[in-house]
Amino acid sequence: MKGGMARWRRGAAGGLSGEQAEALAAAAGACAGELVTTVAFYPIQLVKCRLQAAIRGSTDAYAYSGLLHGIGCVFKEEGILGLFGGISPVMVQVMTIRRNKILCLCNFRFL
8 A cells, every 4th residue: 555655646746747746736726715715705705795785773683793793693693604605716717717827827927
């Protein structure tokens, strides 16, 4: 088992050149960073959007007095998954954009 893992690690770059492997590693690192950032700040973004969409005095609008109150209400009413509802399309968008930016930067810096 150990020998198989060592062979896999040596061939992990898949025969890419040094520059291509560097670009791939940079894109993977950028996507990982965006993943962590988006997951950490998505509940804040969710409540911010709900606060912006609320109409003062309306009974069907979200009745949050502020950011922390909004996060608490969402957690109480919808649970932990309510804080991350709708995060999938955001993750696809953010990671695709970040990956493309990094790959373009790495490919065009040699022109």
